[in-house]
Amino acid sequence: DVKVTQSSRYLVKRTGEKVFLECVQDMDHENMFWYRQDPGLGLRLIYFSYDVKMKEKGDIPEGYSVSREKKERFSLILESASTNQTSMYLCASRPILGANYGYTFGSGTRLTVV
C-alpha cells in the first residue's frame, strides 16, 4: 500500500526551538506539499516542492522553511517556534503529471508550542 509517512503524530516544543517535521513518501512522486490546518481556516499551503531541491512558497510561508534533498523526503522547518504555530501539519504528495490524481496525504503531525 502506497504511503506518505509523517514521523511524529504528536509533538510538543518550546517557544524559540528549531523544529523539524519530516515527511517521507514511497510512491516516487515528484510533487510534495506542506499544509497547516486550523479550525475555521481549512487547509493553508505553506510550501511545496515540485522536484528534488526545488521549492515554492505557498500562501503562508512566513516563519517556515523547507528542505528536499532526496525525492522521497520533504522536511518542514520552524526556524524559531512560536505559539501561533501550534497547529495540525499535513504533508501530501502527487506525481508530477498528476493534476487529475489528487494528493495522497500523511496522517498529520499535531504540533503544540508552549
Added chain:
Amino acid sequence: AQSVTQLGSHVSVSEGALVLLRCNYSSSVPPYLFWYVQYPNQGLQLLLKYTTGATLVKGINGFEAEFKKSETSFHLTKPSAHMSDAAEYFCAVSEAGGYNKLIFGAGTRLAVHP
C-alpha cells in the same frame, strides 16, 4: 483564479438519512474536482474525483457526487448515513495551469446522530 465554496461548515443528519454536502467551484477551464474525508486526528483520504467522462462519480463508503457544469457544482451525497460517516469533508478543485495545485474548500463537518 479558481475557488471552492462549501456551503455549511456544519451539517447534522440522523442515522439512515440522506447526506448532502454542497460544493460550488469557479474555474475558467474544465475542472478536475475532488472530495476528501478526514476522520478525527487523521490525514485526508480521497473519497472520489471527477476528471472527465461520466458526470456521476461513485466513491468509497457509498458516497457519490455529480458534476454539474451549468451550476458549477459538485455536491456529495450518500443515501443513508452511518454513524461512521461522522467526519470533516473537503471539496477541492485542481488549479488550471502552473503547478495544478489543489485548491481546497473550508470543509464541512458532518455529525450523524442516532
